[in-house]
Amino acid sequence: MASKITSQGHSGRRPKGGIDQLPSGALRVRVYAGQDRLTKKRNYFTEVVPAGPDAEVKADKVLRKLLVAVDEDRHPKTKATVSQVVNAHVPYMKVAESTRRTLIRYADKHIHPLIGSYPAQLGALDLDRYYAELGRCRDHCTRPFIQHRTHRRHTCDARCAPHECKPLADWTIRKIHFFLSGAYERVRRWEWVTINPMTLADPPSAPQPDPQPPTPDEAARILNAAWQDVFFGTLVWVAFTTSPRRAELCGLRWKHFDLKRKVLYFHRNTVQDGAEIWEKDTKSGQRRHIALDDQTTALLIDYRTYCEEVAAKHGLTISDESFIFSLQPDGSEPYKPTTLTQRYNRLAARLGINTTIRRVRHYSATELIVAGVDIRTVAGRLGHSGGGTTTLKIYAAWVTEADQRASTILLEHVPPRPPDRMTPEERAKTAPAAPYEEIASTLRNRILVGDIADGATAPSVKDVAKQFSVSVGTAHRALGLLRTWGMLSGAGRGIRPCVVNTGEVIDDTWTPTVAEPPIEGPVPGTDGAVLLDLTLLRRGEEIYSFTAQAKPDDPEQLRRLLMGAVKRRGTTDAELDDYDLEIRRSGQSGVISTFAAM
Missing domain, CATH: 1.10.150.130 (Tyrosine recombinase, N-terminal domain)
Incomplete structure (x- = not known):
């Protein structure tokens, strides 16, 4: 049927509405509703009435309804999506x-x-x-598809699997x-x-809280494992004893540590979005003042001394504006929150503990509440705005004797800090964690036993990356760690190992592995050499331990290992008689023998 106008505006004006019949037989009701607020085009209020014997009657009712809605200004002003x-x-x-x-x-x-x-x-x-x-x-x-581990060009492995x-x-x-x-x-x-x-809408209900904090035993194991690196050990210790969010922990600067009052101030967050990092206020907008126990205070004092020593080696200094936790020697950049999460989660996974860095806060809250600390004090330490929002924003209202007691209670549930600190570089020799440390440790062992001769050309960054199936950046860091240990000199393809002298030439076909299992018997093709755990002693006192592949009954190989270990400490040949090498088969506690250079 032709367009049927059932209502008009004032005399001489464009009709306000009408009914059109569609090819399907249905009736479309259209009412002019003015100019579209978004597109500035003509806006029509429409509704379709299905075909049927009483379609025209229904269409007239719809038309009157739409006209009333337009007249009373109760209609959408745009056809936006x-x-x-x-x-x-x-x-x-x-x-x-x-x-x-x-x-x-x-x-x-x-x-x-x-x-x-x-x-x-x-x-x-x-x-x-x-x-x-x-x-x-x-x-x-x-539809089904393969979920690749990266969008870049790559060779698929076990990480690329069906979605x-x-x-x-x-x-x-x-x-x-x-x-x-x-x-x-x-x-x-x-x-x-x-x-x-x-x-x-009917959105899902809010999930019930399920904190699942680590047990005190699991917390102790995590802290003990973290202390293999003084930087990460201090960071995890502060996380367990002060209960900050990870962004607050990464945002700490030395000016936020008040030694006189034994207080740590949480004022800022370090926020990360991909490679971009910036600072902002804390999540709740509060500026928290957390009381510290004596041991945590002493730890931060020692840690600052350690940071100043590291900075001095690079000709830099630590200032109050420096970040407490930073991978830069001068603390100029904060530790990235995502890096903190990944490293903590990897550490927990190695220990067989199902937990995350976020659950450290759950652990602290649980331990304090079980110990009888009042909820207001717990909320204040955690930076929660609920449960007394106004009073918790005022420092004097909650940093009281209860807060001092809270800091002591947390200290009672963590293990004592190790008496001797180990630098990350020294720790990587015996307990490598990151992939680049494992690569460097493998290369170091081959240098110590003479598989790579003194003066031979070391593999290039690209060669190491290909042989270990890692990125060029990881290979570069591995060779850099070897240079830090004093086992490589030069740059580029001119890098040369400078420790032992076996007279052998590096094999271009050598394909190392990142991790080698302990060897109980002779290694095929190495003429009886086995993997040994070696401990360097000076006048009976243990200096450090390392692992190498050698014959436990070959005096010449043992002498080279002893001399290499001693020389890396900057000792002269005249002092060699002060040192012994304690020899154990890898993975066993019993001492096979003790070697001394005569």
Whole structure:
């Protein structure tokens, strides 16, 4: 049927509404609703009535309803899509920059691809289907595919496997829900939509808290393992005794350590987004003052002395503005939060403990509450805004005798700090943790036993990267660690080992391995050499231990190992008689023999 005008505006004006018949037989009701607020084009309020014997009667009712809505200004002022609503909301959000970036990533991955093209006025069915998809697969797959470990060109290994659907976490779905709800509430005030459709949504319930803190025994094992490196040991100790968030821990500067009052101030967060790092206020906006026990205070004093010694070796100094925890000798850059998480989680995994750095705070809270510390004091140490928000913002209101008692209680549940500190470089010789340390340790052992002769050309960075299947950066760090140990000199392909002299020439076909298992018997092709645990003694006092491959009954090989170990300490040949080499078979505690150079 032809277009049928059932209502008009004032005399001589364009008709306000009409009914059109579609090719399917259905009737489309259209009412002019003014200019679109977003596109500035003509905006029509439309609704389709299915074909049927009483379709015209229903269409007339719909037309009158739409005309009344337009006359009473109860109609959407735009035909915006969900993506347009979200994008219009983002510039006006009053949130931290890190939160803004997170929400934008959620929109790019979970909103725009799924419902971004939908009309802004979503229905309950649209929302139910949307949340069902979020709870099905976080990657929103449509067919099976291989989940590669990286998007770069690479050779697939066990880490590249068929994709397995995993639902989006309930907390993440709730964040998306409140993000959309805020966006719709804003455009509702702009009159883009008549109602906020998110009120029709049924998001997941908030998950029940499940802290799962490590047990005191697990905490002790983690702390003892962390002390193999004075930097990481101090960091983990401070985390267990002061309970900061990881971003607060990385944001600590030396000016935040008040030695006179024995207090640590948490004022700033170090925030990371990929390679970009910046500082901001703490999560709750509070400036916390955490009382320290005597042992933690002494530890930080010793740690600053250690940092100053490291900086002095590089011709640098430590200032009050330097970050307490930093990989830079002068503390000019903070320790990255993601690096802290990865290193702590790897340490826990090596110990067989299922925990994360975040659960350190759960551990502290649990131990304090069980010990009887009042909730207000616990909340104050953790920086929680609930449970007495106003009083917890005031330093004098909660740093009291109870807080001093809290610091002592935490100290009672951690193991004592090791009496002797070991530098990361020394620790890597006997207990390598990172991949580059394992590579350097393997190369060092081959140099010590003479597999790589003194003066022979060491493998290049590219050769090491290829042989160990690691990145060029990891290979570069491994060779740099060998130079730190004094076992390499020069640069580029001119790098040469400078320890033992076996007269052998490096084999270009040599393919080392990162980790070699203990060898109980002779190694094939090495003429009876086995893996030995060696301890250097000076006048009966243990200096350090290392592992090497040699014949336990070959005096010449043992002499070379002893001389190499002694020379790395800067000792002259005249003092060689003061040193002995204690020999054990790798993995065994019994001493085979003690070798002394005569």
